[in-house]
Amino acid sequence: MMLEVAALRVGYGKAEVVHGVDFGLDAGECVALIGPNGAGKSTILKSICGLVPPISGSIRFLGHSLVGMAGHHIAELGIAMCPEGRQMFPEMTVLENLRMGAYTRRRDDLDESLDEVMALFPRLRERARQDAGTLSGGEQEMVAIARVLMARPKLCIFDEPSLGIAPRVVDEIEETLHKIKASGVTILLVEQAVSMALRVADRAYVLEAGNLVLEGPSAELAQADSVRNAYLGF
Numbered sequence: 708m709m710l711e712v713a714a715l716r717v718g719y720g721k722a723e724v725v726h727g728v729d730f731g732l733d734a735g736e737c738v739a740l741i742g743p744n745g746a747g748k749s750t751i752l753k754s755i756c757g758l759v760p761p762i763s764g765s766i767r768f769l770g771h772s773l774v775g776m777a778g779h780h781i782a783e784l785g786i787a788m789c790p791e792g793r794q795m796f797p798e799m800t801v802l803e804n805l806r807m808g809a810y811t812r813r814r815d816d817l818d819e820s821l822d823e824v825m826a827l828f829p830r831l832r833e834r835a836r837q838d839a840g841t842l843s844g845g846e847q848e849m850v851a852i853a854r855v856l857m858a859r860p861k862l863c864i865f866d867e868p869s870l871g872i873a874p875r876v877v878d879e880i881e882e883t884l885h886k887i888k889a890s891g892v893t894i895l896l897v898e899q900a901v902s903m904a905l906r907v908a909d910r911a912y913v914l915e916a917g918n919l920v921l922e923g924p925s926a927e928l929a930q931a932d933s934v935r936n937a938y939l940g941f
């Protein structure tokens with residue numbers, strides 16, 4: 708497996724919020740992690756990226772143990788996260804934000820990557836010199852996704868890319884995720900837009916109150932009564 712998480716417990720202070728989860732993904736896979744608000748999805752992602760230290764358990768990526776490793780080393784190994792709420796630099800232009808995404812890389816092949824991400828998001832080319840803070844929510848999400856791709860990651864982690872975005876733009880984001888997947892990048896996707904997540908992902912895990920309660924191929928989960936009732940609303 709490219710990423711292997713075992714018996715992972717994570718918390719804040721004395722409060723444990725992730726109670727021992729096991730999951731993994733293979734190179735080239737797109738795996739979704741779904742579950743209600745507060746289940747611990749973002750916490751798991753943050754612990755993979757070195758932002759919240761695990762209480763116990765192991766996280767292995769391409770043979771490296773990530774537990775205790777500094778965030779920038781984890782990034783250098785090829786993991787890039789697009790955090791919840793986008794978190795770009797509002798007073799920097801689109802172009803400057805995209806360049807920030809490539810800080811782990813050599814300067815001379817940046818232009819090629821810029822061309823690639825602009826091809827994926829033509830609207831960003833039009834808005835390259837606009838301050839990112841003045842973009843629409845959907846456009847900001849595009850910058851956030853494009854910025855992650857600028858790092859040429861092996862594993863792309865997305866935390867709720869569709870949050871607070873108009874349905875029409877969510878369709879665009881879905882299309883983009885399909886394209887990223889087709890380009891061979893491995894994806895770990897957290898999404899509240901569960902039907903969308905299950906269309907994009909090959910497999911999915913359901914996290915409830917810090918425990919994984921269900922897993923399987925997306926097509927199967929989309930048919931499971933518990934998933935349909937709780938997450939798909941039919």
Ligand SMILES: Nc1ncnc2c1ncn2[C@@H]1O[C@H](COP(=O)(O)OP(=O)(O)OP(=O)(O)O)[C@@H](O)[C@H]1O
Pocket residue numbers: 719724742743744745746747748749750751791
């Ligand atoms: N910095 C923090 N300090 C203390 N508690 C936190 C912190 N961040 C998150 N928590 C708590 O940990 C639990 C899990 O939060 P987390 O953000 O991982 O949930 P989530 O599944 O991503 O939810 P959502 O779908 O709303 O984004 C919640 O009860 C939350 O209040």
Ligand SMILES: [Mg+2]
Pocket residue numbers: 748749750791866
């Ligand atoms: Mg979250």
